[in-house]
Amino acid sequence: MTYDAIVIGSGLGGLSAGAHLAANGRRVLVCEQYDVAGGCSQTFRRKREWQFDVGLHYVGGVHTGDIGSVLRGLGLDGRLQWNEMDPDGFDTLRFPRHEIRVPKGWDRYTDRIAAAFPAEEQQVRRCLGTLEAIGGQLRRAGVPKSKLDYLRYPLRAPSVVAWGMRPLADLFDHHHLSQEARAVIGAQSGDYATPPSRTPVALHAGLIDHYLDEGAYYLHGGGQMLAAHLLDVIHTHGGRVRTRAHVEEIVVREGRVRGVRLKGGEQLEAGVVVSTADIKQTFLALLDPSAVSPRFRERVAGFRMATPLFCVYLGLDRDLRGAMPNTNYWCHPTYDAEDAYARAAAGELALDPTVYLTSATVKDPGCTRHAPAGCSTLELMTWATPSPEAWGVDPGSLPSGYSRGERYRERKALVAERMIDVAEEVLGDVRGHIRWQEAATPLTQTRYTLSTDGSSYGIELATDQTGPRRPSPRTPIGGLYLAGASARRGHGIVGALMGGRDAAAEVLGRDLAHEVARGAVFADIDRLTAGGPDFDPLAACRRLQDKSARAPRRRAAVAA
Ligand SMILES: Cc1cc2nc3c(=O)[nH]c(=O)nc-3n(C[C@H](O)[C@H](O)[C@H](O)COP(=O)(O)OP(=O)(O)OC[C@H]3O[C@@H](n4cnc5c(N)ncnc54)[C@H](O)[C@@H]3O)c2cc1C
Known part of the structure; x- marks a missing residue:
């Protein structure tokens, strides 16, 4: 069987890449080694009583932000229900001598943190002012793509340029903050799992901004719901997601990708492979060592996992x-x-x-x-x-x-x-x-x-592994693209969804983000089938190893 594109991994990075490619007319196969599609966005159930989330506990930017943009482009924005967490305190930061509820909105957040540190109120306000400016500029300026974008970037995002790639600890030093104020401002670092000495200021600013700007949300039904709807876009547009399809080798000949080999020996042909396996797996385990230069392999081996x-x-x-x-x-x-x-x-x-x-x-x-x-x-x-x-x-x-x-x-x-x-x-x-x-x-x-190394956040989002220092969707191998947590957009629900779209945009040679901003919807909304009161996202994502095409059967059932 020959595909236009094979995607390795059905986490949100892989499903986003697959959905964007399928909705834009490419014949796509997503290969997932596990029994359930969804990667870290999965839920799992026990004793028919309990359902637990693996990796979607709260997100921001679901309406006007990045997640909203991806969902709009795939025709899914009205199909998912987001429950807002308490806007007066979606996070509660507990320390030995402080308990602070983090509210929606930069002003209220800044007031609360400043009030907790009266002796250093002005320093705290100035530090948070810089983070707010960076968060806003990141949101408005977007990711520079062309040379012109890069030239204009210092004008559009001056605070990002000045501080973005420096460590958060430097910003704290600059404002002479006490150890207690630093700890409280950086309290949600578990969302990216990097210490302040290595955290890029832009990462921290972008993370808290994506919650403060629009509020924090949980997805009704759990993270699997997102995977199931992306999967529906793929199946509806003639693509396939196969579980228990463990890719053991990315086949490369004459510097170009030719397809993949699955565990068990099955060969699948495609001129494009998008890998969302982490970068070390991709380059050190799935590819023949001769596929890239020793220097490139060395660089990959040197990345630190989060x-x-x-x-x-x-x-x-x-x-x-x-x-x-x-x-x-x-x-x-x-x-x-x-x-x-x-x-x-x-x-x-x-x-x-x-x-x-x-x-x-x-x-x-x-x-x-x-x-x-x-x-x-x-x-x-x-x-x-x-x-x-x-x-x-x-x-x-x-x-x-x-x-x-x-x-x-x-x-x-x-x-x-x-x-x-x-x-x-x-x-x-x-x-x-x-x-x-x-x-x-x-x-x-x-x-x-x-x-x-058990990391769900890919390679560490540290100052030396972020921005241009992080792997881009393009690779030295023709037809091989990267998405997922180790790629440039990083981890998290936002990073995975955006990174999948970026990779699809590279494959298609189009600026999909820009097209969505101008109102494009790639999926055929009227044909999407997932949803409804009895819809079970876990059942929709499980045991997809059967090779018969599922999509036409499901559409026929709906039509009947
Ligand atoms: C406990 C936990 C809590 C989290 N909480 C949040 C949160 O609240 N908010 C938030 O934004 N983010 C959160 N995250 C992070 C977020 O879930 C992940 O960063 C993101 O979902 C990763 O998506 P991905 O597609 O890059 O990778 P994954 O979801 O890991 O998907 C990769 C997929 O590729 C498959 N695969 C790998 N190699 C192969 C191969 N060779 N062949 C076939 N398949 C392969 C894997 O089985 C997997 O399904 C959390 C993560 C965890 C683990």
Whole structure:
């Protein structure tokens, strides 16, 4: 079978690339090695009672921002329901001596942070003023594409040029902020998992701006809903998403991509391959070493992966809707914003962890799939070391076969218990209400998505790996393009969706973002089928290994 384009990976990066290509008339195949499409946007279910999100807990920019733009272009903007989190405090920052609710809007946010630090109010206001200016300029100026764009950029985005690529710690130094004020301003760093000494100012400004500008949202039904709708765009436009299709090799001849080889030997031909496997997998595992220069391979090998996450998933026979506002808690045990990252990098388990705490039942009260009536889900996350040894695992037993080891289970339980302690400080009795508990380490992340070092954020978004220093969608190999968290747009729901569109734009030789800004809708909206009251996004994304074309069958069913 010959395709116009094969996409490796069905995370949001791959599905976005696939949907843009299919909706623009390309014959597309998305190959996913796992049984369910969606990558980190997946939800998973337990005992027919509990549903948990892997990697969509809150996002911004869903209407007028970047996510809204991608969805509009694919005709999906009216098909997804976004629940806004508490505009008076979508994040709650907890520190030993501070608790601050982060409201929508830069002015209110700045007032609250400044009020928390009366002795350094002016410095705090000036620092946040710079971040606000950068956030706004990033939003308005967009990504420069042409030479002319680059020439004009200093006029359109002067604060970005002055500060964007410098470390956040430099901005804090410049404004002589105390350690406490720095920690509070950088409190949501877990959203990108980089310490202030390496975080580009533009990254932090862009991240908080995308929440403050339009508010923070959770997707009704969970992250799988987004994957299912993108998949529907692909199938509706004659493309295919195949699960259990593990790409083992990107086939290159005479400097050009010719297709892929799947585990089991099946060969699939295409003149274009978009890889959303992380960059180390793509260049060091899927390609023959002779496909790129030794210097290029060296550069790829030298990229640092982002610090991965450890997650605890709890099903509680307690209704949290009365116990907590519609907020995420960021619970920091200290004001030292560097320490946890340094310890994870040194291979230490986090026994005094910063804990991010969120509840899908609180964010999405109208969805009955998260938990039984009167019950709740609670998801706890922290940064973690990727070191197998630290998790009590012999690296030789990877990528599977490690999870039943006693030492591994003990260590997982140890960190999980510390995190549940923190949850109890916020919510009162949690342990007495647990009806389901499980945890996922960075090793789990690798097992399910094949990511290097268990990272779901791709290569670290640090000053030396961001912007022009990050891999662009084009590669040295003809016909091979990159999208996904390791590519230029970075990680997160926004980064993955935008990066997928960027890669499709490169393949098509068009400026898709500009076309959407001018009102273009690529998908044929009237033919899209996903949605409706009984629509189950997980069922729509699962077990797509059957090679028969699904799309015509589904359309026939709808027509009937
Ligand atoms: C615990 C957690 C919480 C998060 N919370 C948020 C949040 O609240 N908000 C937010 O914006 N972001 C969040 N993120 C980040 C966000 O989910 C990810 O950065 C983003 O979804 C990554 O998309 P991707 O397409 O780059 O990669 P992935 O989702 O990892 O998809 C890559 C896919 O490629 C497949 N694959 C890899 N190699 C091959 C191969 N050789 N052959 C076939 N298939 C292959 C994998 O199986 C996987 O499905 C979170 C992530 C995690 C893990």
